[in-house]
Amino acid sequence: MQVPASYETLAQIIDSGSKCVLFFTADWCPDCQFIAPLMPAIEQDHPNLNFVEVNRDSFLDLAKKWDIYGIPSFVVIADGRELGRLVNKKRKTKAEVSAFLAQFNEEMKEEK
16 A cells, blocks of 8 residues: 655656545544554455555645545545545445445456
């Protein structure tokens, strides 16, 4: 999982053209800490997606722009545009995140 340290680095990732999953999180968030250890397994299940951890507090302007008020949240983007989001204030399970991301695996198969 990539962890950008600046807006410039994050912009490069977003503009790279690859399909990215922005994982909005924060150190103080217990629900984020619940899902964080499961992220490597989720990434392995979705190798066609580029995962990016975005600390909501470090990138607050971006979080506000994209209406990310509940965390943990997941936004899938490609070519700088949003394709889908799992954004709410609820704790997310591995099954819930995987089911959300599975639709983008199917889209990748259809695009080939």
